Amino acid sequence: MNILFKNCTAEEIKEKFSAFGTEISSRLAMRIQGYIFKNDSFPSNLTETAPSLLSKINENAIYPNLTLLSKETSQTDMFAKYLFRGSDPEVFESVRIPVPTGKYPGYIICVSSQAGCSLGCAFCATGKLGFKRNLETWEIVDQVLKIKMDSDKPIKGIVFMGMGEPLLNVDNVLKAINIFTEPCGMAISSKAITVSTSGIPDGIRKFINYGKNCRLILSLTSAIPEKRKLVMPIEKIHPIQEILPLLKEYSLKRNERMTLAWTLISGFNTGENDALTLKNISEALPIKLDLIDVNDSSSRFSPPDDDERNQFIDYIRKHCDIPVSRRYSGGKDISASCGMLAGGTTDKGSEPKK
Ligand code: SF4
Numbered sequence: 001m002n003i004l005f006k007n008c009t010a011e012e013i014k015e016k017f018s019a020f021g022t023e024i025s026s027r028l029a030m031r032i033q034g035y036i037f038k039n040d041s042f043p044s045n046l047t048e049t050a051p052s053l054l055s056k057i058n059e060n061a062i063y064p065n066l067t068l069l070s071k072e073t074s075q076t077d078m079f080a081k082y083l084f085r086g087s088d089p090e091v092f093e094s095v096r097i098p099v100p101t102g103k104y105p106g107y108i109i110c111v112s113s114q115a116g117c118s119l120g121c122a123f124c125a126t127g128k129l130g131f132k133r134n135l136e137t138w139e140i141v142d143q144v145l146k147i148k149m150d151s152d153k154p155i156k157g158i159v160f161m162g163m164g165e166p167l168l169n170v171d172n173v174l175k176a177i178n179i180f181t182e183p184c185g186m187a188i189s190s191k192a193i194t195v196s197t198s199g200i201p202d203g204i205r206k207f208i209n210y211g212k213n214c215r216l217i218l219s220l221t222s223a224i225p226e227k228r229k230l231v232m233p234i235e236k237i238h239p240i241q242e243i244l245p246l247l248k249e250y251s252l253k254r255n256e257r258m259t260l261a262w263t264l265i266s267g268f269n270t271g272e273n274d275a276l277t278l279k280n281i282s283e284a285l286p287i288k289l290d291l292i293d294v295n296d297s298s299s300r301f302s303p304p305d306d307d308e309r310n311q312f313i314d315y316i317r318k319h320c321d322i323p324v325s326r327r328y329s330g331g332k333d334i335s336a337s338c339g340m341l342a343g344g345t346t347d348k349g350s351e352p353k354k
Contacts, residue, residue, distance in 0.1 A: 006138035079331030114164025157192035167203025275315035
C-alpha cells in the first residue's frame, strides 16, 4: 500500500491504514501529522511508539515534495513570490504576504489551485497561459508547508487567489482546507481562509454545503453583463444573474455581507453607470465591495488615478448603500500582485477589447 500523507487528514490516514489491515490509533496518526507539518519530514522515531510500527508506517508512506525553482522578494513591501514545480513539468506560483500589524505579526499565503487557468480573464496574466491541469491536494498543501518552513513568522491565513479558478478544482481545494485547519497540523483557523471565485455554480454549491467557516469572495468587476463579458468570459457561460441566488444563500447562511471584488480599470468600469448598475445587485443581496487596482504586466489596462478612483467611490456612495474598501495588492516590482502571476513567463497576451 502507498499512502500520501500530505493528501490526508490524520483521521483519513488512520482509516487508510485500517483498510490495509494495519491498525494505528487516532492519537498516533495525529502525532505523525503534527510532526510532518512542523518539520516537513517524516519522523524517524517518536516517543511512545514502537520503532517497528513506525518503520512499517514509514515503509507505506509516500512523501512527495514540491521543487522550489525560484524565490523573489519585493524591495518595496517585502511580498515574496515562490515558483514551484509539482509532480510534472508544470509550474505554479505562491505569494507570501507580510502582515506586520498588531501584536502578532505573521504572513498570509496566496496559493495556486491550478497550473494555468481556462477562464481567460483579460486583466490576468494566468489567464493568458491557458489551462494546464488541476493541482493535486498535496501540491496545494505543500505550497503553504514549504513557505512556512522558509518563514520567520507564523502563517496567519491562506487566500486562494493565486493561479487558477479554485472552484474548478473544488474537491482538492476543500480537501486541502481540511488539512490546513487540522488542529494537530498547521492549525489555521477556517475563518482565516478565503476562496476567491469568478463564479462557478457547482463549486459555489459545494462550498456552501462544506462544513467549515471559510470565506468566499466573488470577482465581479462589472455588473453590466455585456461589459463583464469583455473582461471575464465566464459571464457568457455562467451569467451573474445565475450566480446571485447562490450568493444570497451563502450570505444568509453566514449572516454576513457577500464580498464582491472589483478590479478597477481606468476608463472602463469606474463611471456613474457602473455604480448605478451595481445598485440592482446591492438591492438583491447584502454586499460589500473590495476595490483592487488592475495590475496588468503588459500595460494594456491601466489603474485609475486617485481622482478617478475617488469619483467612483463617490458614485457608489451616491447610488448604493454598501461598505467599500480598497485591497492593497503588493509585490508589483516582482510581478506578484493580483493578476500578475504568469508561472515564471512574461505576459504578452493579445490586445483586449474595451
Ligand atoms: S483572474 Fe482567476 S479566474 Fe480569471 S483568468 Fe486569472 S486565475 Fe483564472
